Amino acid sequence: MKSEHIRVRFAPSPTGPLHIGGVRTALYNFLFARQHGGKLILRIEDTDQNRFVPGAEEYIVNSLAWCGLDFDESPANGGPHAPYHQSERSVIYKEYITRLIENRHAYYAFDTEAELAAMRDQAKESGGKPFQYDQQTRKALRNSLSLSEAEVKSILEAGTPYVIRVKIPENEQVVVHDLIRGEVVVSTANLDDKVLFKSDGLPTYHLANVVDDYLMKITHVIRGEEWLPSAPLHVLLYRFFGWEDIMPQFAHLPLILKPDGNGKLSKRDGDRLGFPVFPTEWKDPVTGEIYSGYRESGYLPEAVINILAHLGWNPGTEQELFSMNELIEQFSLERVGKHGSKFDPEKAKWFNHQYMQRKSDAELAQMLKPYLEQHKLDPGSDYLNNVIRLVKERAFLTGDLWTQAWFFFLRPEQYDQQVYQKIWQPGTKGWISDFSKEVEGLVDFNKDSLHALVQDYTLRTGVKMGQLMNPLRLLMVGSNQGPGMMDLAEVLGKDEFLARIQTGLGKLS
RNA sequence: GGCCCGUUCGUCUAGUCGGUUAGGACGCCAGGUUUUCAUCCUGGAAAUCAGGGGUUCGAUCCCCCUACGGGCUACCA
Numbered sequence: 001m002k003s004e005h006i007r008v009r010f011a012p013s014p015t016g017p018l019h020i021g022g023v024r025t026a027l028y029n030f031l032f033a034r035q036h037g038g039k040l041i042l043r044i045e046d047t048d049q050n051r052f053v054p055g056a057e058e059y060i061v062n063s064l065a066w067c068g069l070d071f072d073e074s075p076a077n078g079g080p081h082a083p084y085h086q087s088e089r090s091v092i093y094k095e096y097i098t099r100l101i102e103n104r105h106a107y108y109a110f111d112t113e114a115e116l117a118a119m120r121d122q123a124k125e126s127g128g129k130p131f132q133y134d135q136q137t138r139k140a141l142r143n144s145l146s147l148s149e150a151e152v153k154s155i156l157e158a159g160t161p162y163v164i165r166v167k168i169p170e171n172e173q174v175v176v177h178d179l180i181r182g183e184v185v186v187s188t189a190n191l192d193d194k195v196l197f198k199s200d201g202l203p204t205y206h207l208a209n210v211v212d213d214y215l216m217k218i219t220h221v222i223r224g225e226e227w228l229p230s231a232p233l234h235v236l237l238y239r240f241f242g243w244e245d246i247m248p249q250f251a252h253l254p255l256i257l258k259p260d261g262n263g264k265l266s267k268r269d270g271d272r273l274g275f276p277v278f279p280t281e282w283k284d285p286v287t288g289e290i291y292s293g294y295r296e297s298g299y300l301p302e303a304v305i306n307i308l309a310h311l312g313w314n315p316g317t318e319q320e321l322f323s324m325n326e327l328i329e330q331f332s333l334e335r336v337g338k339h340g341s342k343f344d345p346e347k348a349k350w351f352n353h354q355y356m357q358r359k360s361d362a363e364l365a366q367m368l369k370p371y372l373e374q375h376k377l378d379p380g381s382d383y384l385n386n387v388i389r390l391v392k393e394r395a396f397l398t399g400d401l402w403t404q405a406w407f408f409f410l411r412p413e414q415y416d417q418q419v420y421q422k423i424w425q426p427g428t429k430g431w432i433s434d435f436s437k438e439v440e441g442l443v444d445f446n447k448d449s450l451h452a453l454v455q456d457y458t459l460r461t462g463v464k465m466g467q468l469m470n471p472l473r474l475l476m477v478g479s480n481q482g483p484g485m486m487d488l489a490e491v492l493g494k495d496e497f498l499a500r501i502q503t504g505l506g507k508l509s
Numbered sequence: 510g511g512c513c514c515g516u517u518c519g520u521c522u523a524g525u526c527g528g529u530u531a532g533g534a535c536g537c538c539a540g541g542u543u544u545u546c547a548u549c550c551u552g553g554a555a556a557u558c559a560g561g562g563g564u565u566c567g568a569u570c571c572c573c574c575u576a577c578g579g580g581c582u583a584c585c586a
Contacts, residue, residue, distance in 0.1 A: 051586080
């Protein structure tokens, strides 16, 4: 299955952070490239200077790196087809658009944006068909098809701003072969004369994309479904340039949808519904708004990869957990579904839990470190490992490591009132106090000896297990949570165990 | 509105020569373990395969129509 000439690209525009839909597209490209021993290219499509967002490109590169996706050719790594910023390739596009003009597959258009906007408004008000710049309407508009050669020449020489539009041929059926959807056929009667070259001297997506994919020898275009409607235009462009026989193969990926309601996932959905939409946190440089990220929310990159890989793709077996290597081995475009998938934040958490359980104690201890530092705590590594061992299975997100373990490092300052009301009885203080005196006499304090003592004590006094254990837990932890009481006590140690009883009994009566 | 794509449990999905008790996972419910809370284990409910027509001895699977959902419809990508 290795074919070294395979070349795919991920081509984001730096207009903001990349959300998980984009990450998934990058991932599928990555898997496809790696599986075939091909090359993965990162190309920055920054031809829209108006929408440029500072920091966005850096964000994209860094967040993909966090996910474990790396590129063979990119702005940072360079490569045989540099530059990889479209904004630095304007000379190239100029050359190719000129070719299209000469071949009469494109034409100059002089209509101003205001004029076109007026046409649209008018069409809207009249309630008829919406305005479209196409083979029907272009004859009545100001362009090099409707104007005489002399007129065009003088307008151009006067330095009048213009755009260049594609001249869509009449009555043809354009066939797009899609690896996921099969054949998609569209009549050119429904296509409009899209702008290929803007008045600012830069190309639009359609031209830049086709030219670059050709020059960069891209063999497969794997991109989001939102591009399917313009794929026929792209096929036409390959044809006009004479590249149709070496045109890349297309695969249009279904979209990731909102968990609730309808529509594709958007950047606002995450924080609205309480889950991240971005791989890493993003701070909007203009508004200062912060959008949460998977990394900061406590997800592991391998879990995020697994979640995205499995959303809309499966190998046809019942396997759900995949390492990156397994994904590279098993991935196939043929097994990507055709319909959009609602994102399920609950299942995402479950995936992360699975990956947390697979981490070593040392790795988990490392994740707990920032929290310890924040509280200026520096427990020994043995102690830390004991804690991790007791707490790891309760952790779904990395932050849970702290919320499930803080009481191993700090004494509770408050006691859950609801739990207190429920379990604290008139005799409790006396029992606990008596019991703690017996614990003081224990020579070997560990979970077995403590357990034996508890059993012995309850037998002798008639105090029920729960009447002893539940208050003890409240005193140790401040609530009704945490690992088994005996394990908890053993790790805390005799002195701390007794000290917590002491201070707790002072506060609770 | 137009064009294009899609439609199996609440959600993600398996089912790729038409004959299956339509399988799994998340979530949910119940029981067990943990004398706590989670985890974990076991079991359960959950899809008349969007609806209607065909083709066929037989359709989730093939064809058509309808409905619904989604995408696109910028000098944005």
